Amino acid sequence: MTVPKPEPVALDRRSLHERIAADLRDEIMSGDLAPGSKLPSTAQLKTRFTASNATVQKALQLLKDERLVVGRPGAAVTVREHRQRTIRPATYMAPAQSGEPYRWLTEAAKLGGQARSKLLEVGEATPPADVLAALELPEGGTALLRRQMLLIDDEPVELVKSYYPLEIARGTAMMERRKIKGGTPTLLAELGHPPRLSADRVSARVPTQEEYTALQLPSSLPVLRTLRVVYSDQNRPIEATVMAKAGHLYELQYEFTSG
Structure with missing residues (x-):
């Protein structure tokens, strides 16, 4: 009896900070993170994505560059009004x-x-x-x-x-x-x-x-x-x-x- 080969597992080859940004971006665009609301804290994001502080900050910077969120170092990051x-x-x-x-x-x-x-x-x-x-x-x-x-x-x-x-x-x-x-x-x-x-x-x-x-x-x-x-x-x-x-x-x- 021939044992079928397992299907290859598709991998997300993006860097971790890009994957974090992608998931948060989807939550912003779907309205789960509403305009004016605060994003989870850096500590919460580190735990959720098993990521370092630097990686989380790189992800948040992507969203800032995309004009989806606003925030300063040391302050809460919030979803922009009219974010979409x-x-x-x-x-x-x-x-x-x-x-x-x-x-x-x-x-x-x-x-x-x-x-x-x-x-x-x-x-x-x-x-x-x-x-x-x-x-x-x-x-x-x-x-x-x-x-x-x-x-x-x-x-x-x-x-x-x-x-x-x-x-x-x-x-x-x-x-x-x-x-x-x-x-x-x-x-x-x-x-x-x-x-x-x-x-x-x-x-x-x-x-x-x-x-x-x-x-x-x-x-x-x-x-x-x-x-x-x-x-x-x-x-x-x-x-x-x-x-x-x-x-x-x-x-x-x-x-x-x-x-």
């Missing part, structure tokens, strides 16, 4: 009403803090392959790119790259390097291309060099990458946007009805 924000994409879909600011600004402000956008680039560019396919453009085709950074209290929240078919964008304010009152959804609706449907594809990825720098990330924690395609009448794609935000600070909430 919930983004509801459906609230940003409709164009802003006449005279109102870009809807992201008004909705983000409800999360607490001062929200603003910073326009970084406007010009023709060759989009990545998934955007080309979404906009039904040929390989090597070009589109209008509007790249911006969204901030709350001057902290970077989201790097946004929005692409538009040139036949829609040419001759409009979208081609100019300036902000558009109400945002591009409002302008597109005014131009006869009202948004009818938005489809999101969300993935978690290791940040690119651009994302790492722009979002001021403390490490290679994953970013949430969203490819949002906006369709108008006759299912015509009028916008494809790639958005990247820090995965440890933001979560996405989608709501559906049964039927």
